[in-house]
Amino acid sequence: MSADAVRAQIEALLPAVLNSPLMLAAALLACLVTVGSIWVAFVERDPLPGRLKAIEARRSQLRSQALAARRRAGRTEEPGLMRKVVGHLKLLRSQAATAAQGKLLRAGWRSRDALVRFLFAKAISPIAAGGIAALLFYGLDLFHLSALGKLAGSTGFTLFGAYLPDLYVHNAFQKRSQALRLALPDGFDLLVICAEAGLSLDAALERVSREIAEAAPELADELGLTAVELSFLPERTKALENLAERVPLAGMRALINTLVQTERYGTPLSQSLRVLSAELRTERMMKAEEKAARLPVTLTLPMVLFIMPSLFIVLIGPAILRTIDALSRL
Known part of the structure; x- marks a missing residue:
C-alpha cells in the first residue's frame, strides 16, 4: 500500500475520531487541568489559617497527654x-x-x-x-x-x-545546671528563629523542645513543660515564673524577664533574644578563659608536692651522697 493510500485512510478516519465523545471528554479535562494549574500558580494563599490549625491541634495533643499522665498518676496501686x-x-x-x-x-x-x-x-x-x-x-x-x-x-x-x-x-x-547553662545559647538562637518565623510563644517553645531533644534533653524537658503550662494555666506569667523556679540560672532569669515584658507590653521578642544569646555566649567564653587563667595556680601545689621533691633528689642526691662518703672517710 502506497503512502498516498495510507494518508487517504487517515484523513477519512480523522473526523470520526475528533467527533467521538471520548475525545471531547479528554479535551475538556485537559482544558480544566490547564485552567486549574494557572489558577493555583497565580493565586496567593494565606498560610496563617493552616498554621493556626496546626498549633491548635498540637495544643490539644499536649493537653490530652498531660491529662492522661495525670490520670495514670492518680490510679496508683497500694502504697509500698x-x-x-x-x-x-x-x-x-x-x-x-x-x-x-x-x-x-x-x-x-x-x-x-x-x-x-x-x-x-x-x-x-x-x-x-x-x-x-x-x-x-x-x-x-x-x-x-x-x-x-x-x-x-x-x-x-x-x-x-x-x-x-x-x-x-x-x-x-x-550537673543539670551545667548542662542547661551550656545549652541555653543554642536554645536562644532557635527561639530567635521561631520568633522571626511568626510562631507564638508556646508554639516556639514546643518547637524548640522538639528540635533540641537529642542534643540537650534537660533544656528540651523544661521548655516542653513550660509550653504545656502556657496552654493550661490562666496566667501565662505563672508558667514563666515556674520555669524560673525550676531553672535558677541567670541566663534563664533574663529570658523570663524578656518574655514577661513581651507578654505585658508587646515589645519585639527576636531582637531581645538575639542580644541575650550573644551575652550568654560571651559569658561562656569568659568562664572558659577564667578556668584557663586559673590553671597555673592550680598546678602549683601538685608541682611542689610531687615534682619538685623528685627533681631535688635527682639533682642534689648524688652531691649529698658524695659529701656523706667524704665525711665518713675523715
Missing part, C-alpha cells in the same frame, strides 16, 4: 513500703517536704514518688549508716579504736548518712 513509712511518720506534711520538693524540681525529678523516695532515704540513711558503724567499730572491732574513737567514728558515719541524700540531690542539680 516507702510510702507507708513516710505516711506513718507524716513527713509529707512537714516544711522539710516543701523544701525538698523544690530541690527535687531543680534536680529534674518532678513526680510525687521522687519526693517519697527522698524522704524515705532521708529518714532511713542515718539509721543505716549508724548501724553499719556500730557493726564495724563495736561488733567486728576492725580498727581497734578506743571508746572515744569508736563513738566519734559512729557519730561521723551517722552524720554522713543524714547528709548523703542531700549531697546526692545537690550533685544532680549541679
Whole structure:
C-alpha cells in the first residue's frame, strides 16, 4: 500500500475520531487541568489559617497527654513500703517536704514518688549508716579504736548518712545546671528563629523542645513543660515564673524577664533574644578563659608536692651522697 493510500485512510478516519465523545471528554479535562494549574500558580494563599490549625491541634495533643499522665498518676496501686513509712511518720506534711520538693524540681525529678523516695532515704540513711558503724567499730572491732574513737567514728558515719541524700540531690542539680547553662545559647538562637518565623510563644517553645531533644534533653524537658503550662494555666506569667523556679540560672532569669515584658507590653521578642544569646555566649567564653587563667595556680601545689621533691633528689642526691662518703672517710 502506497503512502498516498495510507494518508487517504487517515484523513477519512480523522473526523470520526475528533467527533467521538471520548475525545471531547479528554479535551475538556485537559482544558480544566490547564485552567486549574494557572489558577493555583497565580493565586496567593494565606498560610496563617493552616498554621493556626496546626498549633491548635498540637495544643490539644499536649493537653490530652498531660491529662492522661495525670490520670495514670492518680490510679496508683497500694502504697509500698516507702510510702507507708513516710505516711506513718507524716513527713509529707512537714516544711522539710516543701523544701525538698523544690530541690527535687531543680534536680529534674518532678513526680510525687521522687519526693517519697527522698524522704524515705532521708529518714532511713542515718539509721543505716549508724548501724553499719556500730557493726564495724563495736561488733567486728576492725580498727581497734578506743571508746572515744569508736563513738566519734559512729557519730561521723551517722552524720554522713543524714547528709548523703542531700549531697546526692545537690550533685544532680549541679550537673543539670551545667548542662542547661551550656545549652541555653543554642536554645536562644532557635527561639530567635521561631520568633522571626511568626510562631507564638508556646508554639516556639514546643518547637524548640522538639528540635533540641537529642542534643540537650534537660533544656528540651523544661521548655516542653513550660509550653504545656502556657496552654493550661490562666496566667501565662505563672508558667514563666515556674520555669524560673525550676531553672535558677541567670541566663534563664533574663529570658523570663524578656518574655514577661513581651507578654505585658508587646515589645519585639527576636531582637531581645538575639542580644541575650550573644551575652550568654560571651559569658561562656569568659568562664572558659577564667578556668584557663586559673590553671597555673592550680598546678602549683601538685608541682611542689610531687615534682619538685623528685627533681631535688635527682639533682642534689648524688652531691649529698658524695659529701656523706667524704665525711665518713675523715
